[in-house]
Amino acid sequence: MPTMTELAAAADSDDPGTGLAAVAALRRLADELEALHVHNARARGWSWQAIADALGVRRQSVHKKHARRSMREK
Known part of the structure; x- marks a missing residue:
């Protein structure tokens, strides 16, 4: 996995492929x-509300997004 500095530099790239790959990596992170x-x-x-x-x-x-995972980890 790239470092945060590398991701920031890639996100600022003029190359769409590099920029989009950085966006995907940042989303996963x-x-x-x-x-x-x-x-x-x-x-x-x-609480879920908090x-x-x-x-x-x-x-x-x-x-909805996290409850199932939370139950598996118990």
Whole structure:
């Protein structure tokens, strides 16, 4: 996986292929970070509503996206 510096440079590239690959890598990274922090929040007793508020989304959205994963990790 490229470093954050490499991803930032690639995202700023004039080459569409390089830029789009960087966008895809950043999206995967953001999804992994979100899952990690949702898991940590749930482990510390945060409600789905509190997590949704922190992410700026609806409770149903964050629950649908992460609840199944949360149940598997128990």
